[in-house]
Amino acid sequence: MRLDRAPSLSAAPALVPGLSLQTRYSQVRAASEAISAALSDEDCQLQSMPDASPIKWHLAHTSWFFETFVLVPNLPGYACFDPAFAVLFNSYYVGVGDRHPRPERGMLSRPSRSEIIAYRHHVDAATAQLIAADASACRELIELGLHHEQQHQELMRMDILHAFSRNPTAPACDPAWQAPPRVAPDRRWHTVAAGLYRIGHDNPEQAGEGFAFDNETPAHRIWLEDYRIADRLVNAGAYQDFIADGGYSRPELWLSDGWATAISEGWNAPLYWQRGDGAWTIFSPAGPRPIDPDEAVMHVSYYEADAFARWAGARLPTEAEWEVAAPRFAQGFGVGWQWTHSAYNAYPGFRPATGAVGEYNGKFMINQLVLRGSSWATPPGHARATYRNFFPPAARWMMSAIRLADQA
Numbered sequence: 001m002r003l004d005r006a007p008s009l010s011a012a013p014a015l016v017p018g019l020s021l022q023t024r025y026s027q028v029r030a031a032s033e034a035i036s037a038a039l040s041d042e043d044c045q046l047q048s049m050p051d052a053s054p055i056k057w058h059l060a061h062t063s064w065f066f067e068t069f070v071l072v073p074n075l076p077g078y079a080c081f082d083p084a085f086a087v088l089f090n091s092y093y094v095g096v097g098d099r100h101p102r103p104e105r106g107m108l109s110r111p112s113r114s115e116i117i118a119y120r121h122h123v124d125a126a127t128a129q130l131i132a133a134d135a136s137a138c139r140e141l142i143e144l145g146l147h148h149e150q151q152h153q154e155l156m157r158m159d160i161l162h163a164f165s166r167n168p169t170a171p172a173c174d175p176a177w178q179a180p181p182r183v184a185p186d187r188r189w190h191t192v193a194a195g196l197y198r199i200g201h202d203n204p205e206q207a208g209e210g211f212a213f214d215n216e217t218p219a220h221r222i223w224l225e226d227y228r229i230a231d232r233l234v235n236a237g238a239y240q241d242f243i244a245d246g247g248y249s250r251p252e253l254w255l256s257d258g259w260a261t262a263i264s265e266g267w268n269a270p271l272y273w274q275r276g277d278g279a280w281t282i283f284s285p286a287g288p289r290p291i292d293p294d295e296a297v298m299h300v301s302y303y304e305a306d307a308f309a310r311w312a313g314a315r316l317p318t319e320a321e322w323e324v325a326a327p328r329f330a331q332g333f334g335v336g337w338q339w340t341h342s343a344y345n346a347y348p349g350f351r352p353a354t355g356a357v358g359e360y361n362g363k364f365m366i367n368q369l370v371l372r373g374s375s376w377a378t379p380p381g382h383a384r385a386t387y388r389n390f391f392p393p394a395a396r397w398m399m400s401a402i403r404l405a406d407q408a
């Protein structure tokens, strides 16, 4: 399979709520296979760092999720495709048993890619049987499985880009990839008056407002002081000014942990940026290309976003400030996830789901920061204003961008 004849990695249908559960299930599952169809067997085997996973593993793990949480407990007589997969493709669910070590996912040359595709289709046939019979008892779990799979579709795009970036011949993982919309240079500030605001998602079980992950609930009130927040993202030109002004060599701009990380990692620019003969290039899914000063800066860690904000005489927004102002943003969604300086924590009254699936979000509520919005790699229909993405502060292989805020 050749990359230059393959379908675009970016093609993915929206998860439209009005469609039947079976139709949406089929669409989401097909979208994952469409991503992998653009890649060779060797591409799908790569694991470029412990935080990333092989495409093969993503394809299998998303199937394992349906098998473990939907089919085994709910479809009488369901036969597991291969009992060994229970360990190989369990990500982090301690409650359901042992797990293959994450940094060694790339060592799994077997099962082969074709076996994993057969596994997917085995799970798909059984899920179709369950939906046709009566899915009412496990509809919410199937919904969770679909949104989980969409999260992995973005991870697939992140991970394959990172893997290809490590190849000195700089191949394109998605030659047809189109850069997201540019950032218009005349930034404006939205001012928000102090007051009591409501954020978060009403519990879908109670309010029927559509899907939300448990970490978005419950909706609650929060007091905000006067603030202002940028209507658009920080562009690459502004970030180049930060670099030219010694941004990576001025410790007064950096958090202590960030400064130590930047030194130990040798950071002098965002991930995937390289300076050639006086000009910056970025490694994109379409391969290396010149940086457009009006494109959104992305692939920055929290530490870099924070240092940039300090240099710019501003700060990063809290997640509540972001959510309250989101309806007024020019680029809230579809370009890059936006760092906030909110710790990823439980909302007041948060209750994780019961059982092993309760491990989905809650146990990660430590040592991470919240990002809001969505990116060009987020599947259509997967984003919403209450969505809470989260990463450790040093991570930067995701499509992470910067939106500034300040006191009004």
Ligand SMILES: [Fe+2]
Residues within 6 Å of the ligand: 061, 091, 148, 152
């Ligand atoms: Fe997962």
